[in-house]
Amino acid sequence: MSSLLPPSLSDTIVALSTPPGSGAIALVRLSGSQAIALTESIFAGKSLQEQATHTLHFGTLRDGERILDEVVVSLFRAPRSYTREDVVEISCHGSDYIVQQVLSLLVRGGARLAEAGEFTKRAFLHGAFDLAQAEAVADLIASDSALSHQVAMQQMRGGFSRELKELRARLVQFASLLELELDFGEEDVEFADRSGLTNLLQELEGIIRQLLRSFELGNVIKNGVTTVIAGKPNAGKSTLLNALLNEERAIVSAIPGTTRDFIEDEVSLEGIRFRFVDTAGLRDTTDVVESMGVERTRQRVRQAALLLYLFDLTTASPAQLAAELAELNPGNLIPALAVGNKLDQISSAEAAAYADTDALLLSAATGRGMDELKQALLQKVRGTGLDRTGSATIVTNVRHARSLEAALAALLAVQAGLQSNTGTELLAADLRRALAYLGEITGEISTDDLLTSIFTQFCIGK
Structure with a gap:
């Protein structure tokens, strides 16, 4: 397959794969046909060319006669590597100077x-x-909660892909029969059973709609539950945000209108990430800036x-x-939790009201x-199934959702045509359109622009 690859992919590439900055260890990764030879040219130790795959080797890196660092070199020979090419990983000390010297050499x-x-990409x-x-790899790197990690792992291991490939394979069978009919168009024959195709389309429509419904949940898992803290001035919104975050994130003042813009921060509660947004107090005001904050x-x-x-x-x-709730959230379109603050300043009889x-x-x-508030927040979102993801396929990627929507529209067009x-x-x-949109998700059908858009969102060393 390598002969079919663009010329740039025949290069041997190198990058720092650990975060930049000083640290105990830095990992420099190479991939390509010359990865082992290039490393050996600056490595003093065993002959790397003669070593087996998946082995570690201690030695020194040298710039001429000058010893640069003591390192451990990991060898992964093609095709038993991440990229399916020869891969070398150099573990050196995490000095910015050392890393730059290694990359330069x-x-x-x-x-x-x-x-x-x-x-x-390789x-x-x-x-x-x-x-x-591949996109799930980026999601796994970015995961910062138990649920986002779980979903990314499930997708990286191919759960979503298997489901899509099964859908596509079943459609391909009928599409090929329709294409065969076109070849025998003058003989007025039908190879594809129309009733069977109708049943299949209805079944696939249900599966795709279920996947699209999961996107709302997947978006929450990936990006967190955006929770807006709203209320009148001096209700204690900033104090509450600080208490939820366990830090002095927002300025607390008895002067009404102190908060005029959003203050956002995140916290994970039992594996579910909440993105709390402290907002300006809701009131009528003649202050132009505060009025803008209220509208926002x-x-x-x-x-x-x-x-x-x-x-x-x-x-x-x-x-x-x-x-106040009816005015702010008419029709209860947004899940809401009413919270009364300053319980320490009222009597038991007043609280009983x-x-x-x-x-x-x-x-x-x-x-x-x-603690009761945190449990109430969890109960509000658990109704969406956040704690019951299990092995279910959940769509978290906007690109995937858009392709599924386009595939569904094409399938509905086939049903209407039947x-x-x-x-x-x-x-x-x-049917060809539906297959193309499904193929875009897994990369069976892709363009250079699509691949560039996806992989440029990754970090350099991955």
């Missing part, structure tokens, strides 16, 4: 600095995995996955709470009720 010897994502082009799995708050609420409405127990009443409401009462300043007795040529064209 290897580039002078004939290597080329790798582009973003080029190691993974792995894809050499058939190590498909495009959906209302806009942000409409975009939220979850609304945490905070009210002041010392000034509000259950009736006022209901009216909220017994018939769904409001949760707490004191952000003292920490009383914070019902209206559309000619075989049009049915076959719509």
